[in-house]
Amino acid sequence: MIVATAGSALARPAAAFLRTDSTRLLSPGDALAGNASQSTSGCRVARGGGARRPHISFAAGGGAVGDAFVVEGTTNVKFSRELMVPGSTEPLIILGTGYREKFFVKVYAAAFYVDYSIGVDTEKWREKVGIETFDASTVFNSIFEAPVVKSLSITLVRDVDGKTFVKALDDIIARRIKKPTVEEESSLSTFRNIFLERNLKQGTSIYLTWLEPSVMLISISTNQSACQVDAEIKSSSVNYALYDGFFGSSPVSPTLRSSTVQLLEAIFAK
Template sequence: VNSDFAEEPATKVKFQTSLSLPGCSSTLSLLGTGYREKVFAIIGVKVYAAGLYANQSVFTKLDAWSGLSSAELQKDSSLFDAIFQAPVEKSLNIVLVRDIDGKTFWDALDEAVSPRISSPTQVDESALSTFRSVFQGRPLKKGTSIFLTWLDTTNVLVSRL
């Protein structure tokens, strides 16, 4: 077992346990993994796996969730909110697990992101529109990595490998 990687079990995608990314002042540590499944008709199809990374200083903001089981954490979105609102560098690494078109990718991502933006501002709407246009009409291949990297709570870098 290579301790430099962690595997997302449903998709078998391997994520590095730490990353150095452009624009970040320090190495980011893997906090956890998951995957997104999109339902077409009645069939669930895995679209992407994701690994969430953050500066290790985020752990000082998470004491309230210490000792909770993964089942308890999954029922409570406040942990996720605390991580994303923490003023630390963080990155979401999305790895496609199938060939898809940009619209399908955006739809799956939008379904996951939009509910978390309670009252989007004009700036939020503009940013989402720009982000959507990056993917519309573009084929995306299995294995493509997309990084959404927050340098702070207001600046996001988007990169594709």
């Protein structure tokens, strides 16, 4: 078990942690913990013991709680620094946090995670994602299209019925998909049905994990575990519509996008 301790240096600006060697954010000795087990749902779960796990330093948008967690500062929701998801053999690492409010009422906190290799060798990560220089207007599209796993973690800070939650996400999708094709409508139906009959209580976590542009896994959890897969969406256009709603030019959570941009810029614009 990873235990959080107070007073981590995470609270300092990201730039202070970047190594002068532009290809690495970690020292050569950093490595994954020695033990990992397979959960019953097929998601690897990190275990304590062994060498210190690699991580990149968290940037703007939230405070920190030790080495294991990051706090979204407005809602005080605590997110794990690393996240295991189905379909990925290594942990994802947190890049930013934020929150969404509706009519001045805070609805949820959110965190964005990406493939952990961004914290191991940024030069190879640039090549994988196809980014030569940082450009905030295109970097998120590059990450979406690249063969890297990424996940959006949403934690509710108030009770929300399933119908209301679906309506909010439908509004995001409708920005890009005005008239769904038969394939898109089938994916949208799958997406809606997984939420409609649920009463989503405060503290419920929802994970949207993009394994690739055409495959998104949805996990709903009451214990902040993304290991259970509740639905799979196989439509690149539907998947992108959701992704763009959070990381496009008009994001539903500007704080999440700006927080993530700050750390990505610190990583790539060196």
